[in-house]
Amino acid sequence: MALNKTYLEYPERSYGMDHDRYDWDMLSNRKPITWPNGKKIALWVNVGVQFFPLNQKGIPFKVPGGMTKPYPDLRHYSLRDYGNRIGIYRFLKALDKYNITPTFAMNTRLAERLPYLTGTLKDRGNEILCHGYDMDKLHYGGQNIKEEEELVKRSLDSLRKLTGQEINGWVSPAKNESENTPDILAENGITYFCDWVNDEMPYNFKTKNGILTAMPLTTELDDHFIILNNLHSAEDWKHQVIDAFHFLLQETETQGGRILSINIHPWVLGQPHRIKYLEKILEYLGSHEAVWSASSNTILNAWKNN
Amino acid sequence: MKEDPGYYDYWPYENRPKIKWPNGAKVAFWVAPNIEFYELNPPDNPFRKPWPQPSPALPGYTSRDWGNRVGHIRQMKLLEKYGIRGSISLSTALCDHHPEIIELCKERNWEFFSHGIYNTRYTYGMSETQEREMIKDSIETIYKHTGQKCAGYLAPALSHSENTLDLFAEVGTELFGDEAGFYSCDLFHDDQPTPINLRSGKRFASIPYSLEMNDTIAYLVQKITPRRYGQELKDNFDRLYAEGAESGTIMCIPTHNYQVTNAHRIKAYEEALEYITGHSDVWITTGKEIASYYLDNYYDASLEDIHQKNKKYGTK
Numbered sequence: 001m002a003l004n005k006t007y008l009e010y011p012e013r014s015y016g017m018d019h020d021r022y023d024w025d026m027l028s029n030r031k032p033i034t035w036p037n038g039k040k041i042a043l044w045v046n047v048g049v050q051f052f053p054l055n056q057k058g059i060p061f062k063v064p065g066g067m068t069k070p071y072p073d074l075r076h077y078s079l080r081d082y083g084n085r086i087g088i089y090r091f092l093k094a095l096d097k098y099n100i101t102p103t104f105a106m107n108t109r110l111a112e113r114l115p116y117l118t119g120t121l122k123d124r125g126n127e128i129l130c131h132g133y134d135m136d137k138l139h140y141g142g143q144n145i146k147e148e149e150e151l152v153k154r155s156l157d158s159l160r161k162l163t164g165q166e167i168n169g170w171v172s173p174a175k176n177e178s179e180n181t182p183d184i185l186a187e188n189g190i191t192y193f194c195d196w197v198n199d200e201m202p203y204n205f206k207t208k209n210g211i212l213t214a215m216p217l218t219t220e221l222d223d224h225f226i227i228l229n230n231l232h233s234a235e236d237w238k239h240q241v242i243d244a245f246h247f248l249l250q251e252t253e254t255q256g257g258r259i260l261s262i263n264i265h266p267w268v269l270g271q272p273h274r275i276k277y278l279e280k281i282l283e284y285l286g287s288h289e290a291v292w293s294a295s296s297n298t299i300l301n302a303w304k305n306n
Numbered sequence: 307m308k309e310d311p312g313y314y315d316y317w318p319y320e321n322r323p324k325i326k327w328p329n330g331a332k333v334a335f336w337v338a339p340n341i342e343f344y345e346l347n348p349p350d351n352p353f354r355k356p357w358p359q360p361s362p363a364l365p366g367y368t369s370r371d372w373g374n375r376v377g378h379i380r381q382m383k384l385l386e387k388y389g390i391r392g393s394i395s396l397s398t399a400l401c402d403h404h405p406e407i408i409e410l411c412k413e414r415n416w417e418f419f420s421h422g423i424y425n426t427r428y429t430y431g432m433s434e435t436q437e438r439e440m441i442k443d444s445i446e447t448i449y450k451h452t453g454q455k456c457a458g459y460l461a462p463a464l465s466h467s468e469n470t471l472d473l474f475a476e477v478g479t480e481l482f483g484d485e486a487g488f489y490s491c492d493l494f495h496d497d498q499p500t501p502i503n504l505r506s507g508k509r510f511a512s513i514p515y516s517l518e519m520n521d522t523i524a525y526l527v528q529k530i531t532p533r534r535y536g537q538e539l540k541d542n543f544d545r546l547y548a549e550g551a552e553s554g555t556i557m558c559i560p561t562h563n564y565q566v567t568n569a570h571r572i573k574a575y576e577e578a579l580e581y582i583t584g585h586s587d588v589w590i591t592t593g594k595e596i597a598s599y600y601l602d603n604y605y606d607a608s609l610e611d612i613h614q615k616n617k618k619y620g621t622k
Contacts, residue, residue, distance in 0.1 A: 002433035007349055008440060010423065013399050017371075019346050024404060028379040060360055141360035177364055195364055198371035200569075219365065220568050230529040240532060244569035251380075251569075 021182070022205050022214070032256020033201065033306045039292035040252040041245065042299045043285055044261040045102045046171075046194075046217055047091060049117070051110035051134045052080045060142075063135045063174050065224055065265075080267045084110065084117060087270020092124075094279045098286035103127045103295045105171050105194075105263075108155040109134035111162045122163050127295035129169030129194075130159050136173075143178040152184045169296055171195060171217060183208040192300055200248075201259060202303045213304075215296055217261045220244075223268040234274035241281050249290055259299060260285070313471055313502050314495060314512065315612050315621075323607040325498060325554035327599070331589035332550025333543070334596045335582060337390050338491070338515060338560045339381055340421060340460075340522075341407060342397040344370040348426035354465065356426040370425075373564025374400075378407055380567040384576055386414065388583045393593040395421040395460045395491070395560070398444040401451040408451055417592040418452050419491075420444040420474075422462025429465040437467055442477045445486060455482040457594040460491040460515065475508045484509070489597035491515035497546060497555050499600040501608050509605055511597050514556045518542070521559075521566040521575075536574030543582045550587070556596060557582070 012018035035042050054077045056067040065080070067073040095102050104121055106128055111118040121128060132139070133155040139148060160167045170185050171194040185193055186209035194217035196205070205214045219225050221244060226237045241262060248258040262281075269278045285291050294302070327334050346367050348356040357363030385392055394411060396418050401408050411418070422429075422444055429437055445456040459474040467473075471490050478487015490502065493512045502510045517523055519542055524535045539559060546555040559578075561567075566575045583590060 001431060002436055003351070003431045004349075007351070007427065007432075008436055008443075010399060012345070013402050013423075015405070016403060017346075018343075018403070025375065026379065026406065027376045061358070141362055175364055176359055177362060179362055196368045197365075198368040198375060200372075200376050219369070221570060230525075230531075232529075232531050236531045236533075240570035243532065243571075243573045247569040247572055 020206065022203060025203065027200060028255065030201070031306070033303055035257040035292050035302055037292065040249055040257060040290040041292065042257060042259045042302070043100070043291050043293045044217070044259055044296050044299055045095070045100055045282075045293070046261060046263045046296065047088075047102050047104050048131060048263060048265045049084065049088065049104050049106045049110055049121070050080065050131065050265065050267075051084075051107045051113060052077065053109075053134055053136050056136045058136070059138065060140050061138070063138060064229070066135055083265060083267025083270050084114060087266030088117065090270050090275050091264075091266050091278070092120075094275065094282055098279070098282040099293070100282050100286050101126065101293045101295055101298075103129060103169075103297075105129050105131040106159065106163075107131050107134045107173070108159040111159055118162050122165075127169070127297050128159070128163050128165050128167065129171060129296065130155055130167050130190075131171050132173040134173070138174060139172045139177050139181045141178055143180075145178075145180050145184075148178055148180060149184050152188050156188050156190075168192065169194070169215070175219065182212055186210050186212050192296070194296070202300055213300055215300060216259055217263055217296075219263070221261070222263040224265055227268055227274070234269065234277040237269075238277040238281055242284065245285065252290075308468065311468070313493065314500050315503070315616060317496075317500060317608075317612045318615060319497070322498070322553055323604065323611050324552070325600075325604055327554040327589045329589065330587060332554060332587040333547050334554060334556045334589045334591055335543075336393055336556070336558050336591055336593055336596065337385060338395050338558055338593060339385075339392045340395040340560065340562045341374070341378065341400055341411075342370060342421065342425040342562070343374075343400045343403055345424050345426040348424070351428045351430055353430035354428050354463075369564050373562060373567070374404055374407065377563035377567035379410075380572060381561065381563055382410060382414070384572065384579065388579045390579070390583070390590055391416050391592055393417040393419060393458070395419060396448065397421055397423065397425050397462070398447040399423050401447050405451070412452055417458075417594050418448050418454050418456065419458035419460065419593060420448060420456050421460050425463050428463055429461055429467050429470060432467060434467070434469055434473065437469065438473050438477060441474055442481070445477060445481055449481075455486040457486060457597060458489045458491060458513070459487070464492065466492060471502060471510070472505050475504050475510050476506055479506070479508060488601060489513045489593060491560075491593065497549075498553070499556065499596065499604070499608075501605055501612070509601050511600050511605065513593050513597050513600075514558055515560055515593075516542075516558045517560075519557075519559050521561045525565050525571070532571040532574040535571070536578045539575075539578035540581050543578075547585060547587070558593075
């Protein structure tokens with residue numbers, strides 16, 4: 001028994017990364033960033049507004065949060081849909097009550113299907129970024145490039161038309177990509193994307209069509225990840241956000257401004273037994289003197305202006 | 307395939323020869339940060355898929371990269387604050403990719419031990435010659451970049467063959483005699499060091515590394531909360547400290563710079579470190595120092611006690 005001899009060959013074993021998308025650069029070595037008005041923490045509350053189709057194909061994998069039962073999986077379909085009927089309106093009330101500026105990451109198919117919700121979000125004027133076409137239209141390694149180009153173009157064209165916004169931010173369903181995704185995004189007017197969770201501050205990401213900014217939308221504090229994947233309570237989620245905030249705040253004393261990104265979903269935290277903990281977080285962070293609540297694009301521009 | 311790896315003999319946890327750690331410490335305490343490199347496009351292995359998604363598998367790759375870009379410095383500062391030198395379980399290709407991290411650890415006199423080349427290259431399916439070559443590459447790489455003669459081994463991604471411990475000990479001897487290749491972190495059968503039976507007969511110890519206290523097992527497999535993890539670390543310590551009065555025990559916290567240093571987890575970890583190092587009878591040390599001390603002082607007595615105990619009721 002032996003493996004092919006290439007298994008003990010390491011063509012990328014040299015300084016820096018094992019690819020050429022970005023430079024190896026430790027966060028602690030970078031120039032400190034300052035946020036407007038001397039604030040320490042930029043708070044990015046990102047609300048995923050999603051559509052999980054009942055006829056999920058699961059190519060090349062079942063998206064986390066998607067259908068798990070044989071067709072028609074009514075329990076998961078309708079429980080996700082709950083978020084777009086009930087949960088989102090609880091979210092909007094809470095966000096407004098505590099003066100938090102949200103960013104909405106929308107699946108384009110949802111915007112097409114629910115004109116009332118799209119119109120409501122459009123009228124609010126908050127930034128919307130594109131979250132792909134729907135939760136079952138994954139971007140993945142080995143995907144046909146023409147198919148992916150059409151998918152990106154369709155997702156952006158339609159969302160731009162329906163929202164009247166420029167839409168220059170992107171987060172892929174499941175934060176999964178093909179080897180070509182960043183190139184295709186840059187070609188279609190995207191300037192920043194949130195799929196690479198390898199940093200806590202923005203950084204430059206090379207594509208065939210210019211530089212994108214990678215924005216740090218952490219999965220670690222995602223409500224779906226903590227509550228439904230790790231099976232922690234909503235109160236435990238709150239503890240983790242608070243602990244993260246205090247640690248980052250302490251880090252700003254020596255290293256400049258930081259970003260606290262919280263990715264949340266109306267079908268998870270919008271439940272009656274969980275919404276209270278989101279409200280407590282929004283109240284706590286919204287009233288803290290070190291916090292600057294802003295949309296992802298606003299935070300990105302402030303970073304660029306440093 | 308064998309029913310039992312054959313590396314160690316049964317040795318009941320009662321009436322063992324008393325281990326006394328330096329300065330009368332009850333617990334030898336060490337922290338083993340895994341500093342790893344996972345590849346974006348690793349080659350296929352017939353026995354284990356490196357990533358659940360087709361490459362590029364962003365969720366796994368990016369969180370590991372976060373550990374090196376962001377997490378490492380956080381943990382290093384924390385360990386420094388509590389007077390702990392890390393014993394690094396190292397993906398040795400990291401010496402080539404991220405030499406800055408190696409330099410920072412060298413400046414602090416941390417120990418480097420081998421954790422293979424990349425954590426996306428598994429031992430499964432390798433011939434004995436291939437595994438020997440991989441282990442030799444890793445020990446030579448550590449020596450070239452740090453000047454250290456690698457004492458310990460934790461197989462990459464805990465992927466083993468039947469010969470892993472034998473090969474590590476033999477390659478250590480081939481390169482540096484008895485100064486290298488004398489302890490393993492691959493076995494979880496005990497709370498004290500134990501002699502390991504090798505085909506070469508080399509004096510070699512298993513040093514408890516603890517899968518149970520491993521942050522990745524706690525957070526990714528058991529999925530516990532950070533505060534719960536901090537409490538489990540304290541509970542684990544309390545018991546080993548109490549029992550250490552009878553005969554010295556070992557507590558290890560194996561960590562990963564992409565897990566325990568996350569902003570929402572580091573506080574719980576710090577509270578546990580503060581608690582443990584706040585006790586008077588704790589030997590804060592490294593894996594290599596424990597292994598050397600054990601081999602010099604208790605290895606022979608252990609072998610004798612194992613022999614005597616197994617005589618009592620006979621062996622299988």
